[in-house]
Amino acid sequence: MPTDSNLTPQSALRVDPPAPAPAPLPAVSFGKSIAALCAVGILVVGQLYTVLPLLDDLSGAWSTTTSAAGWATTAFGFGYAAGFLFSGPLSDRFGRRRIIVAGLLLTALATVTVTMAPSLAVGCAVRAAQGLAAATFAPAAFAYVSERLEPGRRVAAMTWLTSSFLAAGVLGQVYAQFVAGFWNWQAVFLICAVAMVGGAALLHTVLLPDRSTAAASALDAYRAMGRLLTDSSLVLFLLATVTLLGGFVAVYTALQVMGPASLTDRPDAMLLLRAGSLPAMVLVPLLTPFLVRVPAAHRVVGALLLAGTATALLAVADGPVTHGVLLFVFVFGVALTAPALVEAIGSRAGPARGAAVALYTFALFTGASLGPLLATSAGDGFAAVAAVIAGVLCAGAALAAAGQHLRR
Numbered sequence: 001m002p003t004d005s006n007l008t009p010q011s012a013l014r015v016d017p018p019a020p021a022p023a024p025l026p027a028v029s030f031g032k033s034i035a036a037l038c039a040v041g042i043l044v045v046g047q048l049y050t051v052l053p054l055l056d057d058l059s060g061a062w063s064t065t066t067s068a069a070g071w072a073t074t075a076f077g078f079g080y081a082a083g084f085l086f087s088g089p090l091s092d093r094f095g096r097r098r099i100i101v102a103g104l105l106l107t108a109l110a111t112v113t114v115t116m117a118p119s120l121a122v123g124c125a126v127r128a129a130q131g132l133a134a135a136t137f138a139p140a141a142f143a144y145v146s147e148r149l150e151p152g153r154r155v156a157a158m159t160w161l162t163s164s165f166l167a168a169g170v171l172g173q174v175y176a177q178f179v180a181g182f183w184n185w186q187a188v189f190l191i192c193a194v195a196m197v198g199g200a201a202l203l204h205t206v207l208l209p210d211r212s213t214a215a216a217s218a219l220d221a222y223r224a225m226g227r228l229l230t231d232s233s234l235v236l237f238l239l240a241t242v243t244l245l246g247g248f249v250a251v252y253t254a255l256q257v258m259g260p261a262s263l264t265d266r267p268d269a270m271l272l273l274r275a276g277s278l279p280a281m282v283l284v285p286l287l288t289p290f291l292v293r294v295p296a297a298h299r300v301v302g303a304l305l306l307a308g309t310a311t312a313l314l315a316v317a318d319g320p321v322t323h324g325v326l327l328f329v330f331v332f333g334v335a336l337t338a339p340a341l342v343e344a345i346g347s348r349a350g351p352a353r354g355a356a357v358a359l360y361t362f363a364l365f366t367g368a369s370l371g372p373l374l375a376t377s378a379g380d381g382f383a384a385v386a387a388v389i390a391g392v393l394c395a396g397a398a399l400a401a402a403g404q405h406l407r408r
Contacts, residue, residue, distance in 0.1 A: 077369025083135025095210025103136025249371025
């Protein structure tokens with residue numbers, strides 16, 4: 001029989017020692033890290049919403065209509081959504097802290113430039129660049145939390161981080177309305193730019209240095225995304241994700257542009273209405289130990305139906321107190337839905353969770369980009385627009401229910 005002349009008894013018995021496992025990344029302080037990431041996250045994500053109370057100011061500065069000025073939100077949202085498809089692979093390659101810090105400095109520069117825009121077209125272009133730069137933060141922050149925190153703390157950390165991003169939708173508007181009323185609309189962006197530079201310095205200090213790794217190529221991430229998009233159940237949940245922030249931004253845009261006279265004629269009432277929904281954002285992380293007992297897909301369907309019902313009642317409600325209560329319920333429903341969607345989509349992704357989160361954030365902020373267009377084109381008057389938005393949110397619940405049915 002033919003033999004291999006190179007196979008000696010000694011070589012046959014020799015066993016190569018196993019390659020040493022990579023050293024685990026050191027764990028970090030939960031409180032300090034999450035507090036810093038949430039604070040900076042509110043600042044970054046809030047840039048999407050700061051223009052909503054400024055639409056009248058921007059329409060005057062750019063010689064256009066209030067409705068057309070809403071494109072400044074849409075432009076940021078499209079840049080932001082597109083940026084997620086690139087920033088995830090970038091943070092894999094260059095490191096979480098490095099990408100977060102560099103992205104904050106670029107976002108600060110683009111934020112200053114918004115104040116110099118002479119027209120709507122230029123303003124939208126700059127806002128798109130601002131969104132593209134801001135998109136570097138969320139994927140790197142999520143990845144940092146999943147790598148650095150103890151496994152038992154990661155669900156709570158993700159919930160706090162997601163809730164802070166949603167809270168930015170309210171805090172960004174409250175901040176912008178207050179600063180613009182006290183100074184002017186340019187000050188809104190200038191203060192944010194300075195804060196971003198400070199945030200970059202803070203996170204460079206708080207976050208641990210990056211460790212060089214043999215990262216997979218960016219093409220691998222895009223191949224994984226393509227494979228995920230062949231899963232009909234996951235695609236339905238992604239479509240439901242589009243309706244979430246689409247409805248959220250549309251409601252607040254409609255309140256600003258065509259809201260009831262009891263609100264639009266009283267800036268103080270509008271400020272209180274926005275601020276009054278903030279506790280809803282805080283409730284969700286506190287309720288996490290109880291919420292996780294309910295399957296994620298069921299939470300998505302129920303929370304979207306809750307938000308849709310509150311919006312439908314907003315269409316026929318009268319009086320600022322009633323509006324405030326219904327808006328609180330609406331925001332609570334949105335805040336319940338977001339982390340449940342992350343969990344539901346991630347559970348369908350298998351090992352490609354990173355690619356799934358990128359698709360989720362892309363769908364989420366694509367919806368946010370379409371929100372102003374939905375609000376300004378859905379009908380005449382706040383009641384008609386609110387009714388359409390309610391239908392969109394309920395359609396999202398139906399998509400999620402269909403996705404769960406296909407999964408079973």
